[in-house]
Amino acid sequence: MTSEATARGRAADGEPGWKGEPGDTSTLLGRPAVGYLDAAADTLAAVKREILHRLAPEPGRRLLDVGCGNGTDVLELAARVGPSGEVVGVDVNERAIEEARARGTGTGVPASFLTASAYALPFPDDHFDGVRAERMVQHLAEPAGAITELARVTKPGGRVLVADPDHGMWAPDLADRESTRTVLTWWFENIRNPWIGRRLSGLLRAAGLAEVQVKPMPVVLDGIAAADGLTGLSDAIRRAGEVGVLPPERVSALTGDIAEREADGGFLMYGVIILAEGRKEG
Template identity: 40%
Template sequence: MSADAPGFHDVDASSDEGRAAALAALDIQAQLPPIQRLHAWLVEQLDPLPGLHVLNVGCGTGEDVRGLAVSVGPTGSATGVDPSETMLAEARRRGEAARNPARYVRGTAERLPSDDGSLDLVRCERVLQHLTDPVVAVTEMARVLRPGGRVGLIDTDWRTLATWPGHPHLAAAWHEGWGGGPSPAAGAQLLDLVLRHGFTGARITTETLMLRPRTLDQPPVSFVLEAASRRAEAAGEDAAWRQALEDSAARGSFVFAVTLYAVVATRV
């Protein structure tokens, strides 16, 4: 995708418009019922009690780690880790406005800034799909958790992506710009990852995320459509497919759907 619309792969390298779009996309997604149901399930399964020490890997704007900070209270701690300074700056701004005690640290899932066995809970949402080797990240999560600590993971299986009207350029643009990444099957892989890394008592659930945008001029849909149009133009194709997409959205029949998985397991 263009420098103005890099999706979540390198937010800091984007233009102001691209960074704003990435932040807005996270806020929009957080309000979607399937995402909210997964969040609620994960919190229930993790059971963040007062006094626990928790880490949110890939914290984004910090909404979830702020909730964890409230749950663990002043005797516990909640830290958000993210590789993006854009995300961390926004998370700190929102945290200060809410007078929330969560702290934010720059770091990556492959090299967590925590000591061995120092944490009670680790949460990680829609991060593994962006990594070349999710095994490295899960190994790190196992390292920083104490025996009996719990990990909670949410991720997407981009192999399930479906749109109607469907078009190969549109699907490719979604994958390359706003999801998929190097590990598009990360969602379905979650259960295997935790079972192979010394976790037990795994619980799993799924949700289908469906979008039905009535207009195509809002990010991230607008960015995806622009990228798909460039692909079609390079291939020498006309714009009939784009017009069909716009007509479908106006009728309310444009559908985007993908499956998300959530897993919680206990460190042995």
């Protein structure tokens, strides 16, 4: 983002145009985190299936989900490992942990939930067979420290899997390229690490993990409702106009373009979730 765009992204009184706090996961793109995660789950079903497959949640295994949100993925894993296994979900957001515990009540699966920081996990070294973190590292001030901590609590031979979007790769099908680039750059700069996807492989290697693999997972958002649910595109365009990132005529042009494409079923937005995994040696 240029310095001019940064200046135009602030309100006239000097307040930031975006009201959220970067890295604050109680809200995500200006929405309550719990509702946002529910809305995103169906869109990212293929990504979640791939992570589930790679974690190999067989009976008796001990698994950890860091940044577990509402706990849905933890409960799925716990159902797979059975009563002889254990799955723990941690999140810094106390409200999300409360919701996760409520969803787990009465399920009978071996799942537990704790409020904890990714930088200081309350577990001994070499404790889990596998650790996952999905769309969590993008919000952290110190991604390297968190991934080192994920590796610490993983057993030798165990796997660490981290999945995050690369927000520099979102591509809505819109005619005005300059305005589209401007609004997306401004919008995703409100995420602490908008390009974290492309850094994950290096971060896992720096944490001492071996056999690091990377798999880009395509995301196709078919229709503006899907795009808004995962990226907040319509809200981004509206807010960009309110704070002067885009002039009113360009806001109108973008929203009109979306409406026309949506009317004939032709609006699409593409993106990528980067899945990186590595094995702990020893």
